[in-house]
Amino acid sequence: xxxxxxxxxxxxxxxxxxxxxxxxxxxxxxxxxxxxxxxxxxxxxxxxxxxxxxxxxxxxxxxxxxxxxxxxxxxxxxxxxxxxxxxxxxxxxxxxxxxxxxxxxxxxxxxxxxxxxxxxxxxxxxxxxxxxxxxxxxxxxxxxxxxxxxxxxxxxxxxxxxxxxxxxxxxxxxxxxxxxxxxxxxxxxxxxxxxxxxxxxxxxxxxxxxxxxxxxxxxxxxxxxxxxxxxxx
Amino acid sequence: xxxxxxxxxxxxxxxxxxxxxxxxxxxxxxxxxxxxxxxxxxxxxxxxxxxxxxxxxxxxxxxxxxxxxxxxxxxxxxxxxxxxxxxxxxxxxxxxxxxxxxxxxxxxxxxxxxxxxxxxxxxxxxxxxxxxxxxxxxxxxxxxxxxxxxxxxxxxxxxxxxxxxxxxxxxxxxxxxxxxxxxxxxxxxxxxxxxxxxxxxxxxxxxxxxxxxxxxxxxxxxxxxxxxxxxxxxxxxxxxxxxxxxxxxxxxxxxxxxxxxxxxxxxxxxxxxxxxxxxxxxxxxxxxxxxxxxxxxxxxxxxxxxxxxxxxxxxxxxxxxxxxxxxxxxxxxxxxxxxxxxxxxxxxxxxxxxxxxxxxxxxxxxxxxxxxxxxxxxxxxxxxxxxxxxxxxxxxxxxxxxxxxxxxxxxxxxxxxxxxxxxxxxxxxxxxxxxxxxxxxxxxxxxxxxxxxxxxxxxxxxxxxxxxxxxxxxxxxxxxxxxxxxxxxxxxxxxxxxxxxxxxxxxxxxxxxxxxxxxxxxxxxxxxxxxxxxxxxxxxxxxxxxxxxxxxxxxxxxxxxxxxxxxxxxxxxxxxxxxxxxxxxxxxxxxx
Numbered sequence: 001x002x003x004x005x006x007x008x009x010x011x012x013x014x015x016x017x018x019x020x021x022x023x024x025x026x027x028x029x030x031x032x033x034x035x036x037x038x039x040x041x042x043x044x045x046x047x048x049x050x051x052x053x054x055x056x057x058x059x060x061x062x063x064x065x066x067x068x069x070x071x072x073x074x075x076x077x078x079x080x081x082x083x084x085x086x087x088x089x090x091x092x093x094x095x096x097x098x099x100x101x102x103x104x105x106x107x108x109x110x111x112x113x114x115x116x117x118x119x120x121x122x123x124x125x126x127x128x129x130x131x132x133x134x135x136x137x138x139x140x141x142x143x144x145x146x147x148x149x150x151x152x153x154x155x156x157x158x159x160x161x162x163x164x165x166x167x168x169x170x171x172x173x174x175x176x177x178x179x180x181x182x183x184x185x186x187x188x189x190x191x192x193x194x195x196x197x198x199x200x201x202x203x204x205x206x207x208x209x210x211x212x213x214x215x216x217x218x219x220x221x222x223x224x225x226x227x228x229x230x231x232x233x
Numbered sequence: 234x235x236x237x238x239x240x241x242x243x244x245x246x247x248x249x250x251x252x253x254x255x256x257x258x259x260x261x262x263x264x265x266x267x268x269x270x271x272x273x274x275x276x277x278x279x280x281x282x283x284x285x286x287x288x289x290x291x292x293x294x295x296x297x298x299x300x301x302x303x304x305x306x307x308x309x310x311x312x313x314x315x316x317x318x319x320x321x322x323x324x325x326x327x328x329x330x331x332x333x334x335x336x337x338x339x340x341x342x343x344x345x346x347x348x349x350x351x352x353x354x355x356x357x358x359x360x361x362x363x364x365x366x367x368x369x370x371x372x373x374x375x376x377x378x379x380x381x382x383x384x385x386x387x388x389x390x391x392x393x394x395x396x397x398x399x400x401x402x403x404x405x406x407x408x409x410x411x412x413x414x415x416x417x418x419x420x421x422x423x424x425x426x427x428x429x430x431x432x433x434x435x436x437x438x439x440x441x442x443x444x445x446x447x448x449x450x451x452x453x454x455x456x457x458x459x460x461x462x463x464x465x466x467x468x469x470x471x472x473x474x475x476x477x478x479x480x481x482x483x484x485x486x487x488x489x490x491x492x493x494x495x496x497x498x499x500x501x502x503x504x505x506x507x508x509x510x511x512x513x514x515x516x517x518x519x520x521x522x523x524x525x526x527x528x529x530x531x532x533x534x535x536x537x538x539x540x541x542x543x544x545x546x547x548x549x550x551x552x553x554x555x556x557x558x559x560x561x562x563x564x565x566x567x568x569x570x571x572x573x574x575x576x577x578x579x580x581x582x583x584x585x586x587x588x589x590x591x592x593x594x595x596x597x598x599x600x601x602x603x604x605x606x607x608x609x610x611x612x613x614x615x616x617x618x619x620x621x622x623x624x625x626x627x628x629x630x631x632x633x634x635x636x637x638x639x640x641x642x643x644x645x646x647x648x649x650x651x652x653x654x655x656x657x658x659x660x661x662x663x664x665x666x667x668x669x670x671x672x673x674x675x676x677x678x679x680x681x682x683x684x685x686x687x688x689x690x691x692x693x694x695x696x697x698x699x700x701x702x703x704x705x706x707x708x709x710x711x712x713x714x715x716x717x718x719x720x721x722x723x724x725x726x727x728x729x730x731x732x733x734x735x736x737x738x739x740x741x742x743x744x745x746x747x748x749x750x751x752x753x754x755x756x757x758x759x760x761x762x763x764x765x766x767x768x769x770x771x772x773x774x775x776x777x778x779x780x781x782x783x784x785x786x787x788x789x790x791x792x793x794x795x796x797x798x799x800x801x802x803x804x805x806x807x808x809x810x811x812x813x814x815x816x817x818x819x820x821x822x823x824x825x
Contacts, residue, residue, distance in 0.1 A: 054606030058546035074587035155711035166500025194717035
């Protein structure tokens with residue numbers, strides 16, 4: 001089943017996939033345990049007139065064992081999961097490469113701060129459904145919504161975050177492979193929900209410099225936000 | 234031992250011919266008739282909910298292609314197709330959104346709840362604890378008729394301009410609370426009103442169930458002699474009593490936002506969109522256990538009876554349900570990991586969610602312990618109970634993926650979730666079929682055809698898995714839920730073959746149910762007459778005629794001498810020992 005996972009291209013996606021595989025094997029083993037027992041009992045204890053069922057109300061030792069072992073496994077799994085969650089959602093790695101994504105029915109407005117790296121100034125550029133970022137750089141996505149709740153989802157980045165009206169939520173990612181990745185909305189947002197999507201273009205450093213130079217020709221390419229010199233160190 | 238006053242009042246005139254047709258079949262205060270009313274209402278609604286699922290599956294396999302038999306729905310929802318002629322049309326995304334919203338709403342509030350809690354709760358509680366009726370029979374009648382009105386209000390939503398609610402059964406605000414965002418007008422308003430009305434009906438039922446179980450148990454029916462299905466229904470009633478006011482308040486807030494212009498959920502005027510999710514899931518997670526606990530109770534009952542063996546670990550089974558009743562109040566945030574709530578809370582809700590998985594694991598192992606060493610009889614109820622154990626195991630295990638917050642980042646809002654909750658909630662259909670096949674003789678006095686029932690059970694199990702298991706794969710591939718046309722996404726093109734496979738399986742699953750419907754109605758009128766105790770079971774209802782008359786016990790109330798699961802007891806030659814059989818003078822003199 002796991003071969004159906006789309007290719008992972010983000011720095012933290014590997015941690016999520018690793019945990020996915022771990023739970024897959026753990027639950028796979030539990031599934032087999034229960035179903036082998038179920039099928040075996042169905043065959044072993046199928047009815048017969050000459051037999052009489054065992055008269056037993058249970059076994060306290062067994063019950064304690066199969067209460068305590070799952071309890072330990074589940075809680076340990078929670079503790080094991082926590083740092084990976086914190087890494088994606090709680091601790092924001094520093095970066096001065098930021099972009100504001102405002103969701104609305106049924107598009108993603110992508111606002112670039114321009115060479116001054118400040119939002120809502122004269123050099124801002126807003127593109128619809130078109131997010132451009134350099135490879136190997138931590139990107140801060142300032143998520144907003146104009147109307148209803150949307151959800152920013154890039155399957156290959158293993159990133160999903162709801163966008164809420166009235167709030168700004170900062171999500172982050174760092175991509176390790178240049179390319180074009182689909183950016184669908186994952187939360188029902190109205191009749192146009194299906195088909196609400198954009199593209200993330202992950203550029204090589206050279207391509208990204210070219211792209212930002214085309215956007216902001218008057219600015220010095222080296223000072224453009226998110227050029228590789230300022231990127232993730 | 235004193236008997237409750239209400240029960241005595243009934244015993245004096247246990248004659249059905251005293252009441253007319255209306256009092257007997259329509260405005261009946263008899264818990265058994267009310268149970269039958271819930272039974273048929275939820276079967277009717279299941280047909281509607283099931284057909285909606287078929288329409289969705291057609292759309293997902295062949296997006297935007299015309300569908301047979303739906304042109305009567307008419308514009309603006311279904312567009313006529315001139316080439317295909319009469320009876321063909323394709324529907325748009327607005328209608329699709331209504332379909333999945335209403336499929337879920339109907340299946341949860343109008344099928345599983347009225348069937349498991351309404352029909353079997355009403356029918357079984359007095360019979361299995363040894364009471365002549367519910368504590369408040371008139372309130373019980375009201376509970377059904379209020380539910381009936383709620384059902385009509387919900388169905389009316391299909392006929393108003395703008396169509397029915399289309400914001401998902403979860404109705405996330407502000408999509409649901411601002412009409413312009415969906416284009417749906419009174420559909421969503423009626424949706425809110427209907428659920429408030431149906432909630433009131435459930436409150437009446439809950440009060441009745443709780444009171445009846447606490448006060449009206451037969452002599453000798455101590456708490457730990459109560460059958461597990463009654464334990465499950467009692468805990469369900471407590472959960473409903475505490476959870477429904479929260480839903481009702483939240484629904485009223487959405488209704489006021491829409492109609493009066495308040496702004497509970499509008500961020501622009503100071504409201505908070507995410508508040509709805511907290512309120513909804515504070516109700517919603519206990520609600521999941523409201524749906525599944527009775528199914529667990531039914532399964533325990535049937536596995537023990539058809540294994541001819543006592544339930545394994547009765548006390549653990551009862552205590553695990555009690556612990557679920559407590560824990561289910563502190564896990565709601567696991568529906569909201571990515572909602573924008575503080576991610577620190579994600580950690581707390583992850584741990585509490587991991588803990589609530591433990592009681593479910595205990596139940597599964599105890600079910601295995603019950604069939605271990607048994608003398609299994611593979612009748613239709615048993616096959617369905619075993620199927621429930623299997624699907625519940627899969628649904629429980631797939632839940633561990635999304636309990637783990639980092640994995641949930643990826644699979645949240647994908648078909649993995651759809652697969653998970655269908656294994657848990659749609660898997661309840663096996664407990665439902667188990668219950669119907671098991672108690673049908675007691676409810677209607679006739680047997681269902683066993684061969685057809687077994688064929689139906691096995692085919693349902695096969696097609697159920699063929700329908701819902703591949704949804705895990707779609708989810709792993711990133712396929713979002715609630716999308717109208719998967720072909721709009723490049724990364725989903727390779728998965729479309731799976732969608733087509735699921736659709737064919739779902740059609741087969743739907744067609745298989747004709748076996749059930751045919752068997753049910755044929756048996757209702759022409760089935761073999763049922764004896765009092767066709768399954769050789771121990772609980773009190775099997776000591777009565779099938780069906781039991783008004784007031785249930787023609788003579789004095791039964792006296793309970795033992796627990797409900799004394800199968801293959803060394804005390805008797807047969808392999809069952811009914812709860813009310815007196816084995817000898819002097820042994821239970823205190824209760825005589």
